[in-house]
Amino acid sequence: MQVTDLMGFGEAMLRLSPAGSYSIEQAQQLHMYPAGSELNVCAAAARLGLRTSFISRLGDSPMGRFVANKAREQGVDTSHIQFGPERQGIYFFENANPPRPGMAYYDRQDTGMAQVTPEHFAWEELLAGTKLFLTSGITAALSKSACATVTTALKTASLWGQAQTVFDVNYRSKLWTTYEARRALEPLLEFVDVLLLSGGDAADVFGLSLDLEDDLPKEMARRYGVATVCVIYRPKGGKMHWKVGCYSQGQSYYVQQDGPLQTVDRLGAGDSFAAGFLTGFLEQGPALGTQMGCATMALKNTFHGDLNWATREQVERVMSGNRSTLER
Secondary structure, X not given: OOOEEEEEEOOOEEEEEOOOOOOOOOOOOOEEEEEOHHHHHHHHHHHHOOOEEEEOEEEOOHHHHHHHHHXXXXXXXXXXXXXXXXXXXXXXEEOOOOOOOOEEEEEOOOEOOOOOOHHHOOHHHHHOOEEEEEEEHHHHHOOHHHHHHHHHHHHHHHHHOOOEEEEEOOXXXXXXXXXXXXXXHHHHHHHOOEEEEEHHHHHHOOOOOHHHHHHHHHHHHHHHOOOEEEEEEOOOOOOOOEEEEEEEOOEEEEEXXXXXXXXXXXXXXXXXXXXHHHHHHHHOOHHHHHXXXXXXXXXXXXXXXXXXXXXHHHHHHHHOOOOOOOOO
């Protein structure tokens, strides 16, 4: 039986963006990228050395095949992707500079993943031999049937007893309200082993005070009985880009990003943290996971598109403290 280190389930999309900080109204051409939270994680983790597999329903069209091909380029197993007659999800993104915010415009109604049902996939068969199973709140937010499919997958992975379950809250205000998200996601946490979320998600969706800061992971773990919780947040004051707190099996781990950071494209940074964390978590545990996640996340900011093109060597160099800006 083939062993899979990480299996992700979610919607993969086609992203269209103008160059640089151009608005869509200004643009005369758009760059095309593959996108989708769980796909981003699987692709980055594959580049770090994990055996990854991605499950989804894509449009049976050139757009859907483009996304699948790009996933396969990164070393992700795409053999469980289903192609159907439904539309391929697309979104447009303007990568603006402050004070103009980056803006995402979704065109994802009636896609294959919005219409997915638990019966579309043989979960017990898929999860056999899988070490980690990942899905997210984005997938759950697509429709009632998608949320039911997420629930079935997490329950099967949890009750099957082989795969540890990983859930990234990934709240998206354009998909549902915080009330809807909390009502749908809280029951799922019973079946989650590793929970990933931002400080904003902890506050807005689950009602935890940001004043807790370092205690957020421990409080989420205590409240919902999750074994491992990672929270990414930006502490009040100071010049720190972000801080990561992880609480796992009674121990706390912290890492922060406060060095030079030149962001060219912020999308997919949290997914890159997840990829780095899960790679380190499988190899040595949460201590390495937090360090590797933070380094992988920092590197993602330097690449255009949602995917992270960093190598394992580059991640380890950042972890070692090497801040060289030129190598020749």
